Amino acid sequence: MKQIIATVPLFDLGRGAFCDASLFQGIDLDTLRSIEADWTPIFDAAAPENPPEDAHWEWAAKALQALQNPLSYELFGIEADARTQGMMLVVKGGPKCFSRHPEHPRAPLIYVDFLATAPWNRPGLTATPTYKGVGRLLFMTAVSLSIEEEFAGRIGLHSLPGAEAFYRNRLNMTDMGKDDAYQNLRYFELSTTQARQLIAARP
């Protein structure tokens, strides 16, 4: 099931202006078809020496996982131009949802399991990206969920190497180093203080 929860602004780089997009909670077959039909061919056409790090993510399997366990998982998506512009799967409870940040060790948090923007929005995959801000909007949705769950905006995630700069520099998360228990990916957290700062700085 999928339901629209907000109308959000996306920056259309071609027109140089904001346009309305729909933020959805949940997922349906249309979204999965959109990802398969619109995203996959671009991933497949990417240079073999530099494939997108998330090209192997299977959103249909993730959707099933979320649908089978609504207690712990939430899926969010952004749509514009009748296409899926980004998707995010978050975890609300379980072993991944304990903070490692020195500001509040073991405090509960929302763990962002997967976050991806459509390939045509990525500067690394296209010379002229379509929309800017999809990743940030999805991330801020996770922050909102964290507040709603009484987690004070706290977020945790493991980043693919290509996204590390985004989380470290654009969202000002704390880089807590490589996690040898999780494919050696770097673990990042948005602390309570950083969440407050990020919300205050929100355009």
Place this chain on the structure above:
Amino acid sequence: MKRTMTLNLTETEMTVLERMCEEKGLSKTALVRQALRLYKSVDERLARGEKVFVESADKAEKTELMVL
């Protein structure tokens, strides 16, 4: 839609619940919700035949978690 229930706890259980709520900055509802998610997460792994271990900080000891 949310549903309401009454939870009967002993004095000790309520003391622990209130202390944890204070430590975590959560309401009793939010804390019970988190406890349920964690319990279900662990229980599902065990039901699939997986093992859940707790490792000591110095990594010298590893204890298998059993859930009743």
